[in-house]
Amino acid sequence: MKNWLRKNPQVRSLRLAAADLNGQPRGKRVPVRFADKAIDDGTRFPMSVLNLDIWGEDIDDSPLVLESGDRDGVLLPTERGFMPMPWLDTPSALLPIWMFHEDGKPFAGDPRHALDAVVRRYKARGLTPVVAVELEFFLIDDSGRHLQVPPSPRSGKRRKAGEILSLRALDQFDNFFTELYDACEEMDIPADTAISEAGLGQFEINLMHQNDALRAADDAWLFKMLVKGLARRHGFAASFMAKPYEDYSGSGLHMHFSVLDSEGQNVFDDGSETGNDTLRHAVGGCLAAMSGSTLIFAPHDNSYDRMVPGAHAPTGISWAYENRTAAIRIPSGSPVSRRIEHRVAGGDVNPYLTVAAILGAALNGIEDAIAPPAPITGNAYEADLPQIPSNWGDAIDRFETSAEVARIFAPELIRNLVLTKRQELHYMQDVTAAEKVEIYLDTV
Template sequence: MFSMMFHSRLLAENYAPPTVTFAQEAKAYLREHPETEFIDIYLYDCHGRPRGKKIGVEALLSLEEGCYFPLSLYATEIDGQIVHAGDDALSAIEPDRLCLPVPGTLKPCAKDPKRYAQLQLSMREQDGAPCPLEPRVILQRVLNTFHQRGLYPVIAPEMEFYLSETPEETAADAWPFFQIDGAPSIAALLADIERHAGLQTRGLTGIVAEAGSGQYELNFRHTDDPLAACDNVLAMKRLIRQLAQAHHHSATFMAKPHSDKAGSGMHFHISLNNARGENLFAGPPEALPEIMLHAMAGVLALMPASLALIAPNVNAWRRLRPMLATPRFSGWGHNNRATAIRVPCSSPKARRFEYRLAGADANPYLVVATLLAAMLYGLDKAPGLPPADAAPPPLPTNQPHALMLFALSPWLREQLGDDFARLWLTSKREALARFEHEVTEAEKAWRL
C-alpha cells in the first residue's frame, strides 16, 4: 500500500559522489581552525559508543584514502568485551576493514575546540560496500526503502539526561521542572553546552529542566535527514560528557540512573513528506490521514519485538517496567503522555506522532531504523489501528521475552539485516547471562 513512483532524488542522495571531497573539506576546516593539532577519529558501535583513536593533524588529509579498524568493533559489548557470536571473523580472526570519513562530520571537539577536532568514520566491506553490521548503515538501508517510494521521513529527537556535581549532586544546584533560572554552576555548564552545540552545528533548539531533580532535556529541530539527526544525538552525548567533566560535574544518559527519580527517555517526533516536501500526515486531529493511521498501526503491531532493540540492557528495563504496568502505555493517544505513541498538539500541517518508548541509553540509529521498519510494516500490511486510549495487548516485561519476540520477527530481521540480528541476539543474551552471574552488593548486604 501507498507505494509511490521511484523519485530521482534517491539517486542524488545515495549514489552520486559528494560534491566536496574530504580533502577539500579538511583544507577548508584547517583554514578556519589553523591551530588544530589533533583529531579524534571514531565510529559508533552497536551501543552508540564512540570507538577510535587520536591522530595528529599532519595525518588528516591521508584519511581521504581511509584508515583501518577491526570489524569486531561491532561485536563489542558495553564494557568493551568482544561477543563470541560463533563467527571466527569477529571473535577470533578480527579482520580489519577500511573506514572512510562521513562527509560533513569534521567538527571542533568540545574538550579543546582550538586544538582538537573530531571526525566520524563509516566502515566498508572488502568489496567496498557499506558494512551491514554498522547501525548507521542499517538506518540508511531502511531510509532507502522509503525514498524508493517517494517518502521522506522527518524527525525531531528529544533526549533526557542527568547532571550532578562530582561525585554527589547537591540539591541547591538542581533546577526544578521547567525552571529557567538556576544555580550559577549549572547555568554556566548549560550555556557552555549550547555554545559548543552551535560551534558543531548540532541542530539544538533548547535545553529544558525536566521532572527529575538534576534532569534536563535536549530538543533538536525537525529535519528530513534522519542520519544527520542521529549523528547529532550521539555527538551531543559526547559533548555533554566532556563539558560536564570540565565543569566538575558528571553526566549520565542511563535510562534509569536513580531508583527514586524519573528515568531518562529519548523520544522522536516523526512525520512523512512527499517529494515536494509536503507533510503527508497533515490534517485535523479528528480526521488523521490514512497513511498516518497505517504507520502508527505498524509501530504498535511490532512494538513487542521492537523492545529488544529499544530497551538494550537491564537498566533500560528498570525505566520501562513501571510504564509497562500501565494498561494504556502500549497504545496511542492524542496529547497523552501516558501512551507509547502520542499525537501532540500542533497545527494541521505540522501533524506528527511522538514515539516515546526508547530510553536515553539506546542507539538512535537503531531506534529510528526499528521505528521506520515498523512504519513500513503498517504501510504494507495495514494491520489495523486500535482506538485511541484503548488498552492493546500488553508488552513484554523483561528482556529475554523481548529478545525471543525479535528472534521470531521475520519482518524486523529482514529490514535490519539478518547478520546484524544474529549478532544482536547473541550479544544481548551473553551480556544478560554475565549480569545474572554476578552477585550484587545488595545481595551481599543481606548477610544470610
C-alpha cells in the first residue's frame, strides 16, 4: 500500500471508507502525510456509523449508540489497498476499510464481514464461489422539477424512450462511457459489456466473473460510487435507484454464480444441459430463503415500485431454464460454465449483503439437499406461484423471523438492519413522492 502512494506522488488527498448497511460509504478525509498511520494503525469511528439510516441519522434505541456509550470500532484496510478516485478534481486515493473490535474480532454489523463469513463457510467445505454481477443504472437530468434523460452531448437532443440494445443510445454518451471504462481500468474494476436497457436513459454494465466473492462485491460497491461521481462531472446524475420513472422498468442487480471444488471443477456441471443435483439443491436453497431475504434485495421504499408484474423484475418465487421472467434463471451454454442467475435484487442494494444472502442461501440448499419444485415454463407473471413480499413492512418482518436468514447473517446484523429499516419505514410515511426521489436518487 505504501508503495502505491510512492508510485503515485500526484495524490494529494485520501479517503478512508467502509460500507454501512445501506451500502453508503462512511469514513474520513485524511492528508497524504498521515497515510502511514492509517495503513499501520487503521482509523477509528463509532460502530454506530455502519448502522445509520438512509438520511445518515443514528438509529433510535440502537444498542450501538447511547446504551454502549457510542463506542469506537477499529477500521483497518481491506486487502484491496489504495485506488484512484477519477471522479474528483483533486488527485485523490480511496482506501477501503472494514471494522473490527478492539481485540481484533470482526464487527458482526459490518456488511463486508457478513460476506466474509459466508465465504468461510464455503471454504470449510473445500468450495469456492465464482461471482459476477450485472448492474443497471439510469443517466438522469435532475436539474429541473421533473426527472428526464440528459440531452445527448453529441446532438443536444433528449432520447425520450427506452431503446433496448441501441448502439445509438450508447454512442450519444460516448465520452462518458469512454471515461467510465478508463476509470474502471485505473481502479481495477473488471467492467465488461455495456448495453442500453428498456428504461428511459437506462444502461447496464456487466462486471466479469471471478473466484473471489469479496472482490466481486467490492467491485460492485466501488463501481456504483464511480458511476455516480463521474456522471456529475459530466453535468448529469447517474442513479441506481430501483424505480425513478413510473412508466418504465426499474434497475436490477443480477448476480451470476457457480461453485468450484478443491480441484477447480464446477460442482454444478455433470456434462448435461440441465446441471446436476448440486445445482438444483443450490436453487432450492435460494428459493427457500427468497421470502426471508427480500429485504436485502429490496431494501428501500422505492424498491417495491420496481417489483410489479410485467416490469422485468420477478414477483413470483420460481426458477427456470433460460427464462428471464423467473426469479432464478439457469442460463444456457457450455456445461462446464453451468451457473445460476439470481434476478431479484434491485440496483439500490448493498452489494455485500446481496452477495452474502444469495451465496448463503445456496449453501444452505447444498448442505440440506433441498429439492426445488419443478422449473417453470412460460410467463412467470401468469403462473400460480408463491409471491415475493410486495411491501416493505412485510419484508422487514419476514427477514427478522426467517430461519434461513438466521443461518446466513449474525444476530447482531439482523437486529441492526431491522431497526434501521423500521425507522426508515416510519419516517418515510410523511415523505412526499418528490422527496423520496430526492432522497434515493444520489444515495442508493
